[in-house]
Amino acid sequence: MSSVAILLIATLGLAVIFGLMGVINLAHGEFITFGAYAALLASGWGLPFPLAVGFATVSMALYGVLVERLIIRHLYNRIFDTLLATWGLSLVMYQAVVLTFGSVTPGIGMSPANLSVGDYSVSWYILFLILVAVFLILLTGLILTRTNYGMMARAAIQDSTMASAVGIESGRINTMTFALGSGLAGFAGAILLPAFPATPSMGFAFSIKAFLLVVVGGPVTLTGIVSSGGALGTIASVVANTWTTVLGDIVFLMATMLLLRIFPKGISENWRIKL
């Protein structure tokens, strides 16, 4: 459960940007890293942890606006150029973290309270992350179905030509989508900080699995990643707990390949639902 939750928290930002803009943000991992360091920075100033998370989310959303305006906007419908540009951005961001904070930085300590269930002891914080994941997915779902922005963003990705033919200005919508996705990535880095101490390369570990979930999830993004994340995360963590984490990762990759063999366009290809 908890590893699925962590996986989904780390994936949601990428899924929103890919699912609503068709842009593959190769710098997604570094956006998570930036979020983590932003939260570290803020708690260094004396902000309590929840406020530090808020600070990381908002500042990454603003950073997302900047990146969309300066880079992504000029590369619409040029998928390889976008890949290269965001990959370049990820290298710059990684080096920026290394230069500013050094290559190893201690994280914020894990909350000590533990919950014992029979023979197992689960950290409260990990349990709390499950709630966070549920809340985050519901919130994203509500934003996409109940707000004007959400409706316009969904229309734009389903048929961009027709969207502009009913008056939707795709530029503004895309800026907001990128900001939302970046904010979610920043939030992920910050909220995972007590469980995953910040290091410059932390984003990389998350982003590989995040990309696979999005691809397996397919065109119905939100339920797609929840299903793929649920399935792949559960299988991998059962294997990892029974044998080793390496075997867990191997099984994760094999299951991904198997699913993509069966559903080349993602598991949600023929789902007739909204999100």
Next chain:
Amino acid sequence: MFAISNASGGYSESPVIRKVALTVEKNEVVAILGRNGTGKTTLMKYIMAMLPVSAGTVSLDGKTLPEKTAGRVKAGIGYVPQGRFVFPRMTVVENIAVAAVACKQNAKETIESLFSDFPLLSQRAKQLAGSLSGGQQQILAMARALATKPRLLLLDEPSEGIQPSIVDEIAEMLLSLNQRQNMTILLAEQNLDFSLDISSRAYIMDGGTIVQSATKQELMSDKKLLQRLLGV
């Protein structure tokens, strides 16, 4: 009220439509007739600023229209494309609401008034648009275009691929829109009966340009002209 002059354009350097000029007066229903591949759809896309290459001017009420598609919609052109293109994974309500909010209209009021005009849609309000039949999607695409509060409604082959009984219904809807709500309509069609049912005059296209303009009476009386130009 609406005028195109010297319109040329297409998908690459070689133009599909050449030097098209036409006008539509307020409250008129005008048809653009022609066989397949004569440039009707391209002309519609030209009006909506959807072509990669284009030259010439389009104006509404004497004002030249903005350069971008979304701007033209906001300036008062409603567009129902050939093949309908409703947003498949959005509900009927959402398809209408999204067009209304994009054009700064009150979504709730727009939906209420369109549902009373098109009761068929209100019965399927929560259904995904992708699950509707062709005829239902066509009506939804019309309602969606009307939600942008247009002064001119463009329809590209509204009768194509739709069963005859629904075609008659659509003709009635368009007539009532024109007569009761004073909607100005420009439609591209190859279905002659359908076009003559609702329009008062027509432009005939061939080879990417307008070759003739005729009133309904002229078209009805001169069958040879029709055969020559439309191959019907």
